[in-house]
Amino acid sequence: MARPIKPFSPSEVKEEIKKCANHKAPGFDLITGKILKELPSRVVLLLTTIYNSILRPTYFSILWKFAQIIMIHKLGKPPNRVTSYRPISLLPIMSKLFERILLKRIQMDDNINTKIPTQKFGFRENHSTTQQCHRIVNEILKSLEEKKLCTAAFLDIQQAFDRVWHDGLLYKLKATFPIPCYFLLKSYLTDRYSQTKYNMETSDNFPFHSGVPQGSVLGPLLYLIFTADIPTRNETVNATFADDAAIMASNENPQTASLSLQTHLNQLEA
Numbered sequence: 001m002a003r004p005i006k007p008f009s010p011s012e013v014k015e016e017i018k019k020c021a022n023h024k025a026p027g028f029d030l031i032t033g034k035i036l037k038e039l040p041s042r043v044v045l046l047l048t049t050i051y052n053s054i055l056r057p058t059y060f061s062i063l064w065k066f067a068q069i070i071m072i073h074k075l076g077k078p079p080n081r082v083t084s085y086r087p088i089s090l091l092p093i094m095s096k097l098f099e100r101i102l103l104k105r106i107q108m109d110d111n112i113n114t115k116i117p118t119q120k121f122g123f124r125e126n127h128s129t130t131q132q133c134h135r136i137v138n139e140i141l142k143s144l145e146e147k148k149l150c151t152a153a154f155l156d157i158q159q160a161f162d163r164v165w166h167d168g169l170l171y172k173l174k175a176t177f178p179i180p181c182y183f184l185l186k187s188y189l190t191d192r193y194s195q196t197k198y199n200m201e202t203s204d205n206f207p208f209h210s211g212v213p214q215g216s217v218l219g220p221l222l223y224l225i226f227t228a229d230i231p232t233r234n235e236t237v238n239a240t241f242a243d244d245a246a247i248m249a250s251n252e253n254p255q256t257a258s259l260s261l262q263t264h265l266n267q268l269e270a
Helices: 010-018 033-037 041-055 093-107 110-115 129-145 166-176 179-189 219-226 254-269
Strands: 066-073 085-090 149-156 193-198 237-241 244-251
Touching: 010 033, 010 041, 010 093, 033 093, 041 093, 041 179, 129 149, 129 237, 129 244, 149 254, 166 179, 166 219, 244 254
Parallel strands: 066 193
Antiparallel strands: 066 085, 149 244, 237 244
């Protein structure tokens, strides 16, 4: 039987509260990081009790699953088009605080790190944008030194985080996490809602049927796990950062290099 998630301590909660930004926009509950920092010790203790109460039944409160979407107009874009606005998802800070502490628990499990391929960069310690860029440049320079032709395709998956298939993600989570953590993440992921706010007007709440929560702490990890089994080939080099990817193939014969690259792209499409 899998062990339950280790309970949180008040000192852990207090430490994460210190890291909260004071002036970030709050979610629908209007609680900010500055408010959390003003909490007395006895309230932090009560908050810790609430968080640990989530771990025991592995149930994530539905009140923390409501996202408020605000629309930011893109400079120079026509205001009468939906594509002219950038949606920003605001979640309750109490939820994000819990997620940050839970993420630390998850990262302590060595099995989780082995599930994510080393070539997947983004949202991971020691896997920054700069390091992935160095990896790509090094592959190109290596091809030039060996007098090979390096072909590459650079991919950007449109609305990648919003299109994650829930049933498929839950299947992979069940194969990756211990049972208590899986049930908690399942509760966290399901029955989520969003409300759009523009100026002082708000829409009705609408359910999410796909995607990982935008603006969340656990969302990037869930996306990495969902895309961890993207096909790889010995003839090509994968370099991904979040939802951006580069696929490279090198060979003395340009036709062979192009064929290897196209074969990999066809495998991804399938």
